[in-house]
Amino acid sequence: MKLRVKHLIAVVGVALSLALVSGVVWQFYLGHRTIDENENSRVTDNESVVPEDGVQLQWRLGASQHYKLQTDSSMTLNADQAMTTPSLTVKIEADLAFQTLEVGEHFAVAGLQLSSVDMNINGESKQQVNEALSVPFRVRFSTSGLPESFDFSELVTSENRLILENLVRMFQVDWQLGETWVTRESTALGSYSATYHRKQPLQISKTKHNFSGLPDQPMFIGAMITSNETIAIDREFDWVSKINSSETVITSGQNGPAMKIRNEASLTLLADVKTAPNENRWSFDASVPPSNNAVESNLASLTPAEARRRLLAEVDSLNNAAEGRIVFIHRIRDLLKANELQPDVLLETMQTDDLSDRTRADVYLALELADTIDSQTALTSVMMDPAWSNRDALRAIVALGGVDEPSDTSLDTLWMLTQNNQTDNDARLASTATFALGTLGKTMRLAEHPAYADHTSRLLDGAMGAATDLERANYVHAIGNTQDEALAESMSVLLQDQSSMVRRATAQSLGAIGPDQVANKLLSQLVKEANGSVRGAIAEAMQNWTTPTPDAVLTVRNLLPTEVDENARLHMAMFLGENLSTFPESEQLLRQLLRVEQSKNVRQKVAETLAKNSLHTQ
C-alpha cells in the first residue's frame, strides 16, 4: 500500500507538480487591465517617490485583491533540442483571490482561493479536479514573500495540497532592498539559488541556477535549471502585482528518465476587480492531509448504492474464484475505502450470505489491507460482539494485528481482550490478541509511535506478572513479535522462570529478536535446562547467534550426543552445522551423528549442512 501511494505521488506529482514545482511560467492574461497597459503611469509616479533601492513588500490586514494566472508547462522525455513532441502538457488558467489575514513582525498570513479553474492535462480537463482545486487555503509568508507554511481544510486531498502549494511556490520571491542579492530557495523537489537584480525601484528580475535535488527525489539530483523571471509590486497593493517567468529544468538521466521541463507562467494583478474583505472564507480549521490517493478520490465519487453494489459483486466473485483470489481481495480492499459504510456492508454480507470459510478469511485480509478507521472499527466490532463466531473473532484480531496505523480504539480493544480469560474461547481470543499487540508493537516501533514505550512496558509487565503461565508466555511471544532488540535483556531473566512454558517462549522470542545480546545466558540455561522442549527452543535461538564463541560451540558439541529430545538434537546439530566454516572440528561429530541418529529429519538437515560446507570449502 505504501508503494502504491508513492506511485500515485510519482504520477500525480510528476505529471503536475513537477512542472509546477520547477517553475511554471506565468503569463499575463491580457484580457484584463494589466500593470503594463494601464498602470505604467501610476507606477512611474510611485517610482518618483521611492528610494532607488526599493521598498518592502506591503502586507496590510484586510487587503483584498484578485489575480489572473496562467501556466503552460510541458515535460519532454528527452532533453534534445530537436524533440518537438512533449510527453506531457499541463495548462492551468484560473482566477486567484487573495486577502491578507494576519500581519506579524516577520510574517504575514494570506488567504488564497482559485476560481474558474481549468487545469488541462494532455488536452483533458476534469471538472471534478478543477472544483477540488477551488478551495480556500491559507499561506504564511515571510515578509519578503517566501511561503513558509500552508493550511488546508480537511476537505483538501494530499494531491491537491501538493498542487496548490507548488503553485504558490512558483510565485515565491525574496523581495529585499538593494541592487542585487542571492538567496537559496526551496521547492518540493530540491532547492536552487536565486539571483535577484533590481531593474526599477518596484521591479526586479530573478534567475534560478544551481539546482540541488532532494535525496528522496533522485531523478532531480544533478538537474540543471535556467530561468528568466520578472517581478513587480505596486505600493497600493499587497504582495506582488505581476510575475512573468520562463524556466527550463533538465534532469541528468542518471537516476531516472532524462527529461526537460519547460514552464511558462504568469500572475497578473487585476487592479480593477474589487471585493470586500471576507475573513470567513478562510476561517476553516487547518487539518493534516487525509489519507488519500487517486484511487480513493475516485472511490469517493461513487454513490453509496453503487459502492455497495460493487462491493457485493466483488465478494461474490471472490467466493466463486478458484484462483486469482488475490485480485478480488485487492478490489474489496479498495472498495472498502469508498465510504464509511462499506465495512458495515461487508460485515452484513458475511452475516447473511453463504460464504466459504476461505472467503471469510480473505475478507478479513481485505479489511486489514484497507487499513481505514472504519475498517478497524468493523474488525473491533467483530471481536467484541458475541454474535460473531470465535473463528471470526480470531480472524478479526489477526487482521487488526496487521494494520499499518492502529487506532487508539483498536489498541484499547485488543488490550481489553487480553484481560478476559473467563472461558476457553475467551482465553484463545486473549492469547491471539496478545500476539497481535506484539505485532502492532513492531509497527509502532518502526513508525516511531510516541506510545510505543508505554506499549512495550505493558507487554513486559504482562510477561512478568500475568496471572497464569500461559498468559505470561503469550506476553513473551508478543515481545518477540516486536522484534525489538532493546527488550532482549529485560526479557532474558525469564529464561530461568519456573514455568517451562515461559522459558520456552522466552527462548523462542529471543531467537526472533536476535540473541546476540543474551547469547551467553541462553548457553548457560541450555546446560542446566531440564525440559527438552526448552532446550530445543534455546538451541534454535542460538542458531541466530551471529558470532558464537568457541566455548559455546564446545558446549553444544558435548551436549549433543546425549540429548534425548529430537527437536533439541536437531537444533544443536544445526547450530554446529551452520558454524562449520569457523569451527570445522564439529564436522566429525556431525558425520558420526549421521550414522547413529534415528530421526530422519535430523539426519537430512545434518547432511544438508555438511554438503553445503563441503561445497563452501571446495
Added chain:
Amino acid sequence: MGLWRRDAMRSIMVLLATVILVTACGGGSDGDGGDGGGGGVSGVDGVSGDDGVSGDDGVSGDDGVSGDDGVSGDDGVSGDDGVSGDDGVSGDDGVSGDDGGPVSANNNLTAVEIQVMTPDPKIAYPLQTAIAISAEQAVSDVSVSLFAIEKVDNPVGETRQFPLGTQTIDVVLAGSGLYEIDVNLPSTIQSPGAYFVSAVVDPVNLIAESNEEDNLASVETAFSPEGPPNIILEELELDRMALEINTSSYEEQLAVQVGNVHNPDASANVVVGADGLSENESLNLEAYALLRMQRSDNGTTHEVPLYLWNSEQERYMNAYGTTSAFSGPTSEPEWLPIGVFNPQRVVETGNEAALDDLDRHTVLMNFYFPGKLGQTMAEFMRYPTDEYFTTFASEPPPDLTQQSINQLANFLLSLPSNGIPGDESAAAEVLSFDICVDIRSADLDETESSVEDNQRCSPLMISLPPLPPVPVPDNTPPGFQPEFLFQGVPLLSSEGYKTKGGNSSFGFSVDFSATASADYRGYVEEYRGVIPVTVFGSSIDFMSINLKLQLVPDYAGKSDEDRSGYQMDLRHLGQMLHSEVVPTISLPTVSLVDDLVSFSKEAPDPAKSYQAFVGPVPVTGGASVAANIGLEYKFEFDDKADSCTIDATFSFVPDGCLQIKNTLAPFTNIEGTIFAGVGTPAFSAGVEGVITLLDIRFPLSSGVQIDVKDDGFNSGVSEFILTQDTALDFTFTGPKGAINLFAKYTVPAFEECNWGPIPAVCPVMKELKETKNIIRTPALFQLSDNLFSVNRRQLDVVVVPGETPGYYSR
C-alpha cells in the same frame, strides 16, 4: 536486377531505415505516441486496474474479473497498483508545444556499427550481434532495440519489419566499446532471405544526448530457414544438496499402505524450451532422469535411471521399460511429458505489434530413487570386503531390474574400506553423485539441430540410513518379567516432504516433517513445517507451524516436565500469529477438540518493489504474495480402560489406559501477484496473468494407546505398553500459471503510401508491445501421497526410578 540496382536499393533501405528509426528516437510524430490505453500509467483521477490484471491484456479481460461491473477498467474507480486504465496520463492530445530552447546535454551516444556475430543466422534461433557504441560519458542502463527489416527489390509495397527484442547494457563506458546484444529471430519472419538488422540505441530516449540522430546502425545479412528445431535445457536446480537414500525396496515401501505410491526422494526445477520452431509449429517435450555415479579410485562411471512422477497419470514413469524384474526391457523406457512449447511470434493487431518473450517453462519434477539402488549401495559401501550375495530384484516398476542390480554391483565392487564393518566412510570418499536430466521431443522422428544442450547435471551428496540402534541394556530388577520378551529400542518414526518450485521472481520452498516417538516419555508427536516464499529475490518466512503433542501415563519416576497435552504455534513472517495450547490435559476425562483455524495474509507489506526493463522501457512496480494459511485439527483424548480396544491380547488387566486419536492438517494456498508502472507517460506497462505458487495440505493422523500394566507407585517398577498407529499424508499442487510484464512503446514501421501520384514507402509509427515473462509453469505438478505409516507398532516400557528405562518388543 543489376548490381548497381541492388547497391542502390541497399543504400536506399539503410537510409530510409535510418531516417525512420531516428524519427522514432526523436519522439515520434505529432498525434502519436503515448500508450494505447491498455496499460497506461495512472492518471490524475484514473488509477485503475488492480495489479494490472484487468485491462485488455489481463488475465480475465473484459469478461473476466474486471469489466463493467468491476472496480477497475474504464471507470477507473479502483485498482491497486494500477497501471492500466483509460484515464491515464499518457496519450497525446495533439499538442506539440515544445519550441526548442536553450537546451544542452553533456553526453552523446553514437551507434557506430552493428555486426552480426552468428555465422549463419537462422529464423527462430538466437541471433548474436555486437554493436559498437561510443559515448562521451559513461552511462548505465542503455537499452538497445533490434529490428529486422526485409530487404525488398521493390520499395513500393509492404516492407516486412520485425521487432527482435531489446537488451539493456548495464554500463556503456566512455569512449568506444563493443557490446554484445543477443536476441532471437521470431518465427514470424518465416521467409528466409536478405534482411537489414538495425539497432537503435536508447530507442525511447531515456538518456539526454546532444545528438539524437546518431543512435542507429544497420547491417545487411541473410536469414536462413529454421531447419530442425533445437531443444534446450537451460537450468536444473535440485531442491537439496544432500539425500539420504532409501534402502527399502519399493515393495517394502509399498507394503505399509495399500495403494501407496510412496514419496519421492528429491525434486528439481528445470527450465526448458525449444528454438527453431516454425511459425505454426509446436513441440511436445519430455524428460528423463538418472543418477550418475562416479568412482575416483578407478575412474569408472555408472548411471542408474530414476523414476519421475507423472502428475496427470498419478504414477511414476517406467524408466526401465519393463514390467518384470527379470525379463529385461520389454518396451521403450518412458519419459515424462513436460509440456508443449511454442515458437516466439510477433502478432500484429491493427497498429500494434506484440513480441512475445521466449517460451521458457519452469517445470517441477519429483524423483524416486529405486529402493534396490540404496540397498545395493549400502551393502557394497558398508561391507565391501564381504562376499557378495546377489540381491534379487523385486517386481518393478518402480525399482531396479535384476540386470540393473547386477550392473550396479559390478560398478560398486571392491570399494575401499577402513576395515570397520558397517562403516561406509572410506567408500563414500571415492564416490560422487550427480542427478542428470535429459529432455527430448516427444516426436522421436523429430531431428534436432543440436543435442548437446539437452542434458544438465547437478551434484548431490548421498548418505546411507543409520545403522540399526543398539538395544538399551537391561536394567530391570532381577526376576522381573516384562510383558514383551525381546530387548528393544525406543521407537521413532520421522519423515518429511521437501521441495521447491518457481524461480527467483516467484519461488517457494516447502519443508515439512513429522516425528512420532514412543519411549519413557510416552508418545510424543512433533510436527514442523516452514514455507519460505521468494518474491523478486527476497525471501519471506511466509508461514511456519510447530506442533507438539504428548500422551504419557502417570507412573512412578515420571518427570514433571512430561505431561499429556499439546501446543500448536502458527507463525507468519516469523511472528506468532496464533497458538493453541493445552499444557496439561486433566485426566481422567474424555476430551474432544475439533476445530479449524485459518487466516489470510499478504506479504511483504509494502510490496516488494522491483525495477526491470521490458524491452527498452524501465518498469517499476511491486510484487506480493497472499495466502490462506491454517490448520484443521481434531484431538480426542480418553482415559477409560474399557475404550482401549486397539489390542486385547495382553496378559494383564491394566492399571489404566490412555488413548488418543488425532488428526492435524496444516494447509496453505499461496498466490503471487505483481503490479507494474513506469515513471513517465510516454510508455505504458502492465501485467497479465496470475500465478498460484502452491496448494498444500499435510494431514497427520495417529491413534495411540497406552496400557499401564503397573504404575509403579506400589511396586517401584513401572511398566506400560505403547501401541501406535500413525500416518502422515500430503497433497501438493505445484506452481500453476504465468505472469508477464509487458510494455508498450512506439517503433518505426513502413507502410505503402503515395507521394502525390508516386507510390512509395512512408514512415509510420507502430506501437510495439514487448513481453517479459516473469514465471511460466504450464506443466502442473500434483502429488498425493503417504509419507509414512506406522501400523500397530508396540513397545513395552519398563521404568525403575533412577535407572535407564528398559524397552521390549514382542
